Amino acid sequence: MPPTDASPHTLTQQIIARHDRAMSINYGRYPVAMVRGEASTLYDADGKQYLDLFAGFGASVLGHCHPDLVNTINDQARKLWHVGNLFHTEPQTRAAEAISKFGFEGRSFFCHSGADANVAALKLARLHGQKNKGKTTGGRYKVISTLGSFHGRSFGAMEATGQPSVYEGFGPLGPGHVHVKFNDLSAIESSIDDETVAVLVEPIQGEGGVNVPDDNYLANLRELCDDRDLVLIFDEVWTGVGHTGEYFGHQHWDITPDVMTLAKGVGGGLPVGVTHLSPKFADLFDWRTHGHAVHATTLGGNCLAMAVTATIFDVLDRDHLVGRAKKLGTGITDRLNAFAKDHSVIKAVRGRGLYLGVELDLDASSGRFATAGDVVKACMDRGVLINAVQGKVLRIAPALVIEQDELDRGLDVLEDVLKG
Template structure:
């Protein structure tokens, strides 16, 4: 008996029909990845310098990561936090080893990590106010920040395009100018509990906080008994050639939010809280069902193993120097199209004169995937494993596209 023919709708059609319209329409359907490369459903190959927006730290399907996740998936996947699991304990130990004495809480995304930090700020404020709630609760963030799409994250993100439609927001946020210490200092009052900034703004256009600014914030927080909380969700876990981007400035924050690269593609977020504030969260005050599962923590431990074994921090540091130099040379050669190059390590922004969308489309057609950021910026976020040849190839592709567009 002949089977009725099954016609499968294309992935694009399925998205158009059934996926909520909160994202713009993607240009590609990706089906496979290896290292720095991905392939679409038409068999076309791309150099992937989007890395899932700074997530795929080890590139795609790194054999050590795949083996660790496969092994753990066959052993124990989820337990909830009603029980301990060995991987969560070990991952917390490793992160404390990177960040310094303190404690770690695990969650599932960057926004959720930042929610944890914002709740921590409230608890610090309550302690400062002698246990009274709602007296000291303000958090000072930076203009052009991006901290996520939850209510707390959005409220800390002063962008019309992010906040529009969702007001009223969480009260208590004020915004200074990144790298203008006086503007932050002027906002501190008796109700201020914390300062919260990205060490390098990602979505805002790859805007690094300068070491002087970070040192100044550290001093301001010390003087006024504020928590210095750093959002390392995008720039952390090796992306700049140090484990945390603030390591370049030689400071230590009171708390850190991380996610993205930590799981190498498996969803996991975390906050590290230094000793000053590590005891503020007491049993029952915070939690999440999926936080720190054996599987998520196995993925993150595999990322940390590979960063160490393959000396990826050194590689990012060394390999980024000629790469960024060639990108700067490009900016010099095409001054009517490129305004400049910002960032460090493998978190770089190419600021264009005009809207970057047509250039991003042309790069894609030429085989390079890179996301946009605010302020006419094209972000280049190679996996930490990207080779000098792949980095050089990205510059060749960008040069060819700029020539074609000039």
């Protein structure tokens, strides 16, 4: 039957119409349906090509359909997908070894998302507070996290998140979450009480606007946590796995957390979460300590995802992509700072490596942009994908395989859009 005027004409329109009937509408999506990707290029259902400078929220750290990851997943798919965690499998161990090798010596628990990884970290902190009760009788349980932070949307991770819009409407909330200003050590110090057991921070706040702390903030926080027997948890869901120009964000400050949580890039686009525990705390999750499993998941650490995770670290290492991210990021920052000298619409450029935030002065756009989202849409119309947070900060986080000429092209478009 030929389409009537009311029926969807393009493949994109057809996909959207079916989506709107079948899917829970949790997301505000652009009217674009992506069908294929290769490195930093995406193609939509109508054949339009996009330069991807946001790489699926940074998760596609090696770009789309990287040949090594395609080979890995094909090989593994023919061998073994999943057996559950009653058995040992080699891909899991390889992935965990890579995280210790490039991060810090420790033990990894594998799950599926950043929220999952943070919930495991919060549960571990509770176990520490039960074992080391301090002046309490029931055990320490409070966790300090920062305003503007994002830690996920499941119970636990949601309460730890320092943005009311994430948890409003979902009460009653779990107890024991205290939010203080980011990059303010004294705010953490003065919030510690007898019941406090942990501090949870992102080394660079992501959803809060790509906020990089002062140089001594995290090192002083490390000392404070040592002094007060608090578990220091770094949420490295965004900053882990190379984007910032170090394998893990904490390496910029030469300190080590007690627990590091990962997701996004560690799965390269597959759903992988990791809670990586320093040896001092790893025993708390050891089933032998309890006589039964205290934290577990069925599909966490499945063979397909783990083979991919292990290969991601192999490729980052082999192709020197992390150092390259640092260099490319410096180039972008220099270029945008130079642009900002003549165009006050850019207020600040923040971040590290290929994880950058560009804060806009929307008043200086002569009414062209009400929010940073308008800039994102204008770039998308011209085939370049970036992101916006907090209404006024653009985020740029391309895959680590991006080519210099692609970056140049993307920045040409962004600058053109900002100039108007």
